[in-house]
Structures are given as C-alpha cells and as structure tokens.
Amino acid sequence: xxxxxxxVAIVGVGxxxxxxxxALNSRRLAKRIIGVxxxxxxxxxxxxxxxxxxxxxxxxxxxxxxxxxxxxATVGTIGPLLEAVDLAVRPGTLITDAGSTKGSxxxxxxxxxxxxxxxxxxxxxxxxxxxxGPSAADAALFGxxxxxxxxxxxxxxxDVQEVADFWKAxxxxxxxxxxxxxxxxxxxxxxxxxxxAAAIAAATPDDARAFTAGGWRDxxxxxAGDPELWADILLDNAPRIARALGRxxxxxxxxxxxxxxxxxxxxxxxxxxxKEHRDAVGS
Amino acid sequence: xxxxxxxVAIVGVGxxxxxxxxALNSRRLAKRIIGVxxxxxxxxxxxxxxxxxxxxxxxxxxxxxxxxxxxxATVGTIGPLLEAVDLAVRPGTLITDAGSTKGSxxxxxxxxxxxxxxxxxxxxxxxxxxxxGPSAADAALFGxxxxxxxxxxxxxxxDVQEVADFWKAxxxxxxxxxxxxxxxxxxxxxxxxxxxAAAIAAATPDDARAFTAGGWRDxxxxxAGDPELWADILLDNAPRIARALGRxxxxxxxxxxxxxxxxxxxxxxxxxxxKEHRDAVGS
Numbered sequence: 001x002x003x004x005x006x007x008v009a010i011v012g013v014g015x016x017x018x019x020x021x022x023a024l025n026s027r028r029l030a031k032r033i034i035g036v037x038x039x040x041x042x043x044x045x046x047x048x049x050x051x052x053x054x055x056x057x058x059x060x061x062x063x064x065x066x067x068x069x070x071x072x073a074t075v076g077t078i079g080p081l082l083e084a085v086d087l088a089v090r091p092g093t094l095i096t097d098a099g100s101t102k103g104s105x106x107x108x109x110x111x112x113x114x115x116x117x118x119x120x121x122x123x124x125x126x127x128x129x130x131x132x133g134p135s136a137a138d139a140a141l142f143g144x145x146x147x148x149x150x151x152x153x154x155x156x157x158x159d160v161q162e163v164a165d166f167w168k169a170x171x172x173x174x175x176x177x178x179x180x181x182x183x184x185x186x187x188x189x190x191x192x193x194x195x196x197a198a199a200i201a202a203a204t205p206d207d208a209r210a211f212t213a214g215g216w217r218d219x220x221x222x223x224a225g226d227p228e229l230w231a232d233i234l235l236d237n238a239p240r241i242a243r244a245l246g247r248x249x250x251x252x253x254x255x256x257x258x259x260x261x262x263x264x265x266x267x268x269x270x271x272x273x274x275k276e277h278r279d280a281v282g283s
Numbered sequence: 284x285x286x287x288x289x290x291v292a293i294v295g296v297g298x299x300x301x302x303x304x305x306a307l308n309s310r311r312l313a314k315r316i317i318g319v320x321x322x323x324x325x326x327x328x329x330x331x332x333x334x335x336x337x338x339x340x341x342x343x344x345x346x347x348x349x350x351x352x353x354x355x356a357t358v359g360t361i362g363p364l365l366e367a368v369d370l371a372v373r374p375g376t377l378i379t380d381a382g383s384t385k386g387s388x389x390x391x392x393x394x395x396x397x398x399x400x401x402x403x404x405x406x407x408x409x410x411x412x413x414x415x416g417p418s419a420a421d422a423a424l425f426g427x428x429x430x431x432x433x434x435x436x437x438x439x440x441x442d443v444q445e446v447a448d449f450w451k452a453x454x455x456x457x458x459x460x461x462x463x464x465x466x467x468x469x470x471x472x473x474x475x476x477x478x479x480a481a482a483i484a485a486a487t488p489d490d491a492r493a494f495t496a497g498g499w500r501d502x503x504x505x506x507a508g509d510p511e512l513w514a515d516i517l518l519d520n521a522p523r524i525a526r527a528l529g530r531x532x533x534x535x536x537x538x539x540x541x542x543x544x545x546x547x548x549x550x551x552x553x554x555x556x557x558k559e560h561r562d563a564v565g566s
Binding site for chain 1: 506
C-alpha cells in the first residue's frame, strides 16, 4: 500500500482542502503540500495553520510538479478546474476531487478519457460542516468518516486502489461505488434533507421565529449553508433529489393522514420507524 | 412581584419538572418542593439531584398543602391530571402546566371554570431536549428561553401576573398570548418540523443510512424523540400542523420547480431567504 506522495497539490484550501492538508501534514504523508487558490488571504491562512507548505494563485504552476492533485473546490467549479489541472500535470499524475456530486463531474472527465494526461478517480469524503474556509479545517475531519470513491468501468483498478489508499491514509473508511449510485444515496442523505431544512426555515412565519427552540435549530441548521454552493449541488443532482423528496412526501402524507383521521396507531408506528432509523445512526 | 412560594408541588419529575425543581431550589424560591410521580425510581432520582425536597406517588397528598402546583406531564395526560389536582388542592391554589400544546388543555379547564377550586393559567416553557427524565434536568433550562403564558378572556389579570412571575423567577422571558395563537406558532416552529424530521428519517433507504454526515444527523435529531409523547402533541394540534406543513410544502414545490427547470436564480433566492431566517435565530 502506497501511503506517501512526495508532492501533493490541493486546489482550493477551504474547509475540505485545508483539512486534507492538515491530515497529510500531521500524518507526514507528503513532503511538499502546494496550496492553489484564488484568494491570497485564504492561502496565507492555510499556510499559517500548517495545511500547506507553499502556495500559489497560478494553477498550472501549482500542479506541475505534483504526484497527486486534490481538487477541493465547489461542485460548480470542479469540472473546469479538472480540465485546467489535466492540461498542466505531468503524464500519469493521480487526480481526485472532493465534490458532493459525482455523476456529471466523472462523466465530463470520462468523455475525453483517451486524451487525458492525468489519472482521475472521483471521490466524496462525507464529512463536512456548515462552517467554511481554512480556519475551520481540521486534521481529524476524515477520521471515522466514509469517503466514497467513484470509478467507472474504464477506470484502471490500480488507479482506484491508489485513490482509495490516499483517502484511507487521511483516516477515512473508503467505499467504492459507481457515480450514479453515489448520487442516488446522497440525494437521500444530504441533498433532499438540505432542501427541506431550507424550506422549513424559509416558510417559518416572521412572527414565529422568536419561539424556536433546539428542535427547529437542529432541523434547520444546514439551511445556514452557502446558497450559491448548495444551488450548484442541488441543480447537479436534480432528478435523484426529486425522487428522494417524493419518498419523504409520501411518508409525510401518511403521517398527515393519520393526524387528520386521528389514527394514533399508524402515527405512532411511523414515528417509531423514524426513531429506529435515527437511533441506529447515533448522535 | 411575588417571587416566593413556600410550598410547590411538581406533578411529573421528568426533564421539565425536574428542571423546575432545580431552578426553584438553586434560586431559593420555595421551602418545600414536593415531587409527585408514578415512578419511585424517577422520584428518588429527582430527590437525589436536589430537584425536590420530598416525594409521593399519591397525587392528592402531594398537592394538598401546595401554594403552587406545576403539572409537568406529557400533553396526553395533563387534562386528567389537572382534574385530579383541582379536586385535591386548597381553594385558590395557583396551578400552571408545561404542555407543548395549549388549546385543548386550556379549553377543558375553562369549560368548568365556575366549579374550579384552583386558579389555572396554562404555560409552555419553550425549552427542551430530546433527552428525558430527571437525570437530564438542568437548573438553567429556562434561562434565556421564552415561556408562553396562555390565559383566556375570563382569566383574572392577577392570576396571569402570578403565573408569569413564577416562570420569570425560573429565568425565562414570559410572553402572554391566547392558547390558539400559541398553537399556531408552535405548529410552525416545533410540530411541523418534528413531523418532517421524522419523515426524512423514516424515508431514508436502509442502504443509504451508512452514508449520513452532520447534515442528516442535525436535521433528523428530533426524530429520536419519544413516539408516544409526540403522537399526543401532534394529534392535539393537527389542523394547525397541517397548515404549517402546507406552507413548507409550497416552498418545497418552488425549490423543486426551480431544480427541474434549472432556474438557478430562483433557487438561490429561496436558499438565501432560508439562510437569512436561519442566521437570524443563531446557532
């Protein structure tokens, strides 16, 4: 198992990119960690925190010497960044990403696979926060978390293994599945809940918001996430989110019907199923 | 302002009742705090924690000497308990409750107002937890929280004042409003979000639940609440919950339509409104 990459370039030094750098650094997995970004302030903060050893705002320069490139940008920008990275890396350079959707990102790469210089395998570390930026980065962010690695049929097994080894080396448990399967699952566990949390927050009447307690605060917490970033994710996975929302709406309808017909037995059964699912996941 | 009640009886020494006792005790607001309950173990735990000074499983005995009775039981049992309390108290004893719905509880009391022995004014401290029992009780539970006090037109101003003084003395900010107004607001801030959190948890496919992170966990946390207790709350406030769900469904439909028509501008606007509402409330 290869667990050491002499030079790693991280494109985007926010929460995820910064945490990749801190994890690499604290586990001594890389000698050079090159932070690539647009914001000089974020790059400086990432370097100050020890997430990267050097920085640049020029992508081609930052990735030219890399053995491994991690694109840790927002979903809407990963596609164009992968194109730019591929034009600048040495042939055979391993590339991965950390985007919250995988289908369209991987498909865009695969469409031109035969002309590629790098070896890309998509990934999604399911570890995040509503916080952003390198100041929120954490070397332990990936510990005890799943990273989904999403090869296609054409991806060489060796590339899958190397990218899986990378994410494992940062502390995560790796699960390999096709991109569309990832997107179906994340629609249910992240995207549809996000949309509903936002709908609850947006629909709560102005005169009611003073009367919220822990329940409303927990339920709507992710609605504080960045609207532009989440719009990209939601738009990219729309059909699967619609199906996940359909399943939730169907369960909501059953609960509402039980309320309206005073059917306590059905209501309790549905609430018990919810509690079992929730208890199984842990706090 | 009267802030001292020599003898207080607390019917139900769970999270809320236990916290009332701890707050009374730590603020030296009562001499005797009598815990009334069905479970000897809970009563013993409440006494061990200093939430009550004496205990009994006999309601009539526990409330006979009280200057103030707090019924801190589940919504489904408050009605019958208020009847039993009223039969056992000295004439003129102040009574309040801590139920999560107010309309039907207050209406049942008011229906027989002219024959009442005690002076009841309903209340709802909007402070809770998905934890339960006297071991989760906290003297600071009501600090910086709102307690809604819900008199009707027939309630004497003096009674409203005394019950408001009581909840203020425990640390809460008191807001006075009619019971149905309370139920309309809580449907939006607590009951409908609870039902949706449960629907999300119940509808998440089995093979997806391993792939949850902080977002799903926050959004569904309240779904771990007690199904029987929540069934009582939801059934008691069904029409107003249906209306609150209708507003949320309408917002969800707008978001879904924006997703399906790739209307980024509308989607971002809706997510921004959600974020503004969420940010205004605080973590």
